[in-house]
Structures are given as C-alpha cells and as structure tokens.
Amino acid sequence: MRVRLIRFRAIGWTARLTAVWMLSLLVMLTGCSNGADAPNVNVVDTGLPVQQISTADKDTVTLVIGAYSVVKDALGRILPEFAVDWEARTGKKIVFQESYEASGTQARAIAGGMEADVALLAMEGDIDKLVGAKLIKPEWKDQDTYHGMVTRSVVVIGTRKGNPLGIRDWLDLTLEGVNVLYPNPKTSGGAQWDINAIYGAGLKMAAEQGENGPKFAKQLLMRIHHNVLSLDKSGRASMAAFEYGVGDAIVTYENEILSRKREGVPYEMILPKHTILVENPAVVVEHYAKKHQVEEAAQALVAYLREPKAQRIFAEAGFRPVNEQVAQETAEVYPIPEGLFHIEDMGGWKDVRETLYSSRGIWYQVLAGIE
Template sequence: MNNRTSRRRGAGRLLRAGLLAAIFGWSLAGCGGAGSADAPGPDAVSESQDSGTATLVIGAYSVAKDALQQILPAFGKEWEANTGQKLKFQQSYEASGTQARSIVGGFKADVAVLSLEGDMDKIVKAGLMSDNWKKTDTGGMITRSLVVMGTREGNPLGIADFSDLARPGVKVLFPNPKVSGGAQWDINAIYGAGLKQAERKTGRKDKEAAKAFLSAVYDNVESMDKSGRASMAAFEYGVGDVIVTYENELLARVAQGVHYDIVTPGDTILIENPAGVVDANADEHGVREAAEALVAYLRGEAAQEVFAEKGFRPVNAEVAARHKDKYKTPEGLFDIGYLGGWSQVRANLYAKRGVWYQVLAGQ
C-alpha cells in the first residue's frame, strides 16, 4: 500500500476516531464545533452592555480551552470586585487559523487568543485590530511551549528525535496546517530541525536538505486533523504511533492520568502564543476597558500560574522562575527568528508554491 492510500484510509479512521472521541469525553466543542453551546457563530453579538453587566466575547484556539475556562471566571470575579460590573463570557474554541478567519469574516470576538502571530496579523490586515497588540513586555505573547512528540507508554518504537519519524512503518499524526496554527508550529519545528542538521554537517542552512527531511516525515503521516486537540483525540483512540504536538498538550493529558511518553527532540522550536483586543468589536460593544484588562490579566501572575499548571511555559518571569525545574531547555532550541521570522516563513513554507506545497505535491 502506498503512502497516499494509507493517508486516505487514515482519514476514514480519523473520522471514526473523532466520533468515538466525542462519546468518550473529547467534546467537539473542545475542538471548536460550530454548533456547540459555548461557541457563538460568526453573527454572534454581545448582549447589551450597561454599568451593571457586560459580556466579553472570546475567540480562542482549541488547545487554550482548559486553561481559559479556569482563568476567565477568576478574572470576572476580580473585575467585579474592582469595578462593580459583572462580566459574562461568550467563548468560541476553534483551530487557530479557523478562528482568525471567522473573526475576519464577522465573528464579533472582543479578544482573540490564538496560536500564532500570523493569525493575529490576518485580523490586523482586515482592519479590525491595531498592531499595538504586540507592544507589551512580552511582545503580545501570553504563553510559550515547545513542539515535542508523544508516544505510546514505554515508547515501544524507541522514538528519540524527529529523524525517527521517517523510519519505515512509523505512523505519525499532526494537524492540517491549512487550518491549524499548531500544525504550522509542528512543521516549522521539523523543517527547522532539518536546517539545524544540515548546518552542523555543512556549516550552512541547506533548504533543500530541510525540505527532504520534512518530506520524509510527511510520507509517514497517518492523518491530519483540523486542530491539535482533534489530533490528540484521535491519538488517544489509537490512531498512529507518534503524535507531534505542543508540550503543554501532552503534559496536561499526563497530569490527568493518561499514559504517554513525552519525547523532546534535541532540535525543536519555541512556540509563542499571542492574545490581543479586537479593537473594532470591543469598541462596538463598549467593552474596551474590560477587554484590555483581560489581556493584561492573561500575562499576570494568577493567570500565568494556571497556564503553568496546564503545561504551558509562562511568559511572566516570576512564575517562570517558580517552575524552572519543570521546564528544561533542549540544546538545539530555536525560535521563529531562526527561520527568518513569520513573514519569511509564510513566504517560504506556506505560500502557494512554497515548501509545504511542494512536499504535498511530491516535488
């Protein structure tokens, strides 16, 4: 059976996995189901605001759901204590790229919590928010993580690095980068690891070698789902041997009693996740002050402790210092700057004829 046929069959297995995963507790709302009770559609508008009550509409990427559902009530209590105004929250959770397109398309989110800077840029380019969202001491970022690998308990295939994902017979899962910010981080990590390996051998970043490395991994991809959370649901159901995902996603599941081995590659990328006020919507709804306060709160100690408990690497220095023993730094860690920054990554990797297109096309 060739790899393309395997992937088509994998897609069918993934559909069944998604349905069963929902039955076993991975609600489709957690993956951003459009019809979920906590996910208003693109035409959703906040309730009328008055001095006694207000509604904040939150558009977030799916992996942040567990942390935000703990953080938002705590912020609401603090806001009411400080201002006397009671806050309600409408929440939508989708793959990051889907969420950004939804906001651009008319979903009236007051605050965007997304997986990557490029998705925020889509909202900026649509004229809905200012690029001032970046002007904080963390560059607009509220969490960090790493791209790592999760294996079955005991790591039966002996997976140690990204290069092992290209071995014959290893079935790999990561989401679809067309809709998932997490998938773009995954691909950036694998491609960047290829550059690192070439640089150690030849003293230069060999883009063709990195593309070949990414292509070899892609040939073993069993299926690509719409979000990191949906891929995790499929993996838990039994699809694949190795999942490439956020470190925080695996740490959170292990903390809940799921038995995985977490493998941190020697060369991998530092993930940074942003949040910002969607100015046009917050102003329209009369909630700018509350929206700005929420984004600031997400960078503060209380929220950062929750993020750290959920497996994210804190951006707050004091909280990061308290958790330094939990989060080690791999020797070959690099950030998006190693790949030239997001504008170059979009042009090089994800443009219509870019590296990822060429890998998909077998070129």
C-alpha cells in the same frame, strides 16, 4: 456571583430570537445573584453566532472572547478568577460569551464579522488576519513588554506507553514502520508550528553537519511525511486520532501531551534536541471593544492573563509562562531544549509563509513528492 460563559453556532432566525430572549433573562438573573465565593461557571450552548447580548443592568459588563480551542480548559479556570478581581476593583459584574475553534478558523470568523472583544489565537499569523481586516493596529506587538504573547510551548513528539519504538529525535520518525500523525498546516494555522519545528530542526542539524540547510531540511520533512498516516484538520483532531490508537508517534505541542499525562494517560513525551518555541498571542480587538464600549474590561482581561495567578493556571495546564516570575517557579517542569530556536531564526513569519506555505513552497513540494 455567577459568571455565565456562552458558546455559539449558527441556527435559524426563529430559534435565534428565542435564544436571545432566554439569554437576556439569564443575564438579568445573573446580575441579581450574590455570593462572596468564586463564581460558578456555566457553559451555555446557545446555537447562536457570537454577538453582544445586551443586559438591562448597567453595572454588568459583557465580554465576547474568540479563542483557539486548546486554551478552553485553562480559561475555564482563569475567567471566574478575573471576574472576582474585576468586581472587587470596579464594583461591576462581568459576563463572558465564548467561542472556541481552531485558531485559523477563529481568526477568519472574527475578521469576517464575529464581534469578539478579545482574541486568543495560536500564532502571530492569525492575528495578522485581524490587522488585515482593520480590527486592530499593525503595531499590536509593540503595545506591551510581552510583544502581544500570553503563553508559550514547544513542539514535541508523543509516543505510546514505554516508548516501544525507542524514538528519541526527529530522525527516528523517518524510520520504516514508524507511523506518524500531525495535522494539516493548510487547514490548521497552529499546525504550522509542527512543520516549522521539523523544517527548522533540519536547518539546525544541517548546520552542525556542514550540509546544505534547505536541502537537508526538506528531505527530513519529506521522509517524515512519508510515514504520516493522515493529515487531520487540526491539532486536536490529530490528538483525538492518537487517543483512539492511531499511529506510533504524534508531532504536537508540549502542553497537549502534558495535560493528558496529568490526567493519567500513559503517553511518553520526547523533547527533541532541536525544536521551536511556540508563542501564542492575546489581543484586544480594538474595533469591536470600542464599538461595545468595553475597552477597559477587555484591556484588563488581557493584562490579567499575564499576571502570576493566571500564568500559574496556564502552567498547570501545560503551557510555558511568559511571566518571568512564574517561568522561574516552573523552570524544573519546563526545561529548555538544547537546540531551542525561534521563528525569527527562520526569517520570521513572513519569510516562513513564503518559503514553506506559498503556492509553490516547500510544503507543496512535499505533498507533490518533488525532490
């Protein structure tokens, strides 16, 4: 069996019609393919916006997936495994159409009409955009024991080979001559985790030292930001700049550094004493899944993402598992930082968005240089 994975961009109507005809033919050919081995995965860039492409085979299910770009490689391994499992259980083949973007961009696209059946995004706030568009229920976190989450990570500091500047914690990023990279939280929703980690760490350090928390945390963020060379649009863009040799240190997700170290890139990863637990959600986009009559398959996929087999693949890609069994298996690989904190320790996403990212919030003040 061959599973065809499809990505999309906007192009002209003539090309769209041609591409739809060609894809319909490809899907029918896919339905005719047999094989006992795991399915081959082909990524087809159609130039189309994501939409359901119907098949003539009633035994083929098409799922549209809208995901943030960081999970692309892991899904490239997980989806074919799910396809084999799904066919064994139901006798039906499954075709995937995928779109990968920065999390905030992806959330806005789905909320604006990109008909994804399943969404994997970087943070809860991006799922809230789908709630606001009335595509999923407000109680989406209460529908499973994982509270809607599918992977975890922590915010870390990446440095050059051998850590030549001897960086050990957040305060080291404030030193003169240390060039830092992190993305812009106004253009990248996932980048807000980086800023949350720094500001939250400042609150924790202030509590330990008996100082004014918000004042200390703001000063820490301002001093680090003073050393930032550029605000890239996304975490991936910041990593790309770092890979081209820009900067001495980068504030990013643990999984981003681990995945590159496993590829042989000689980065060092610094796990700060105080850092935030990053949690990434996956949901069935109920409105579209129901419209496309694929609710069963969509729910099965989201459930599969939390099963041990998929969680081990996520773990190999650098993510911390949400499945307790796999978390225990990988405990030595993913140590818990001494001062790990959660978004709830900062008041939850609603308070954080108001405190940090509102029109006159801390982030605005940092950019404006307001002490």
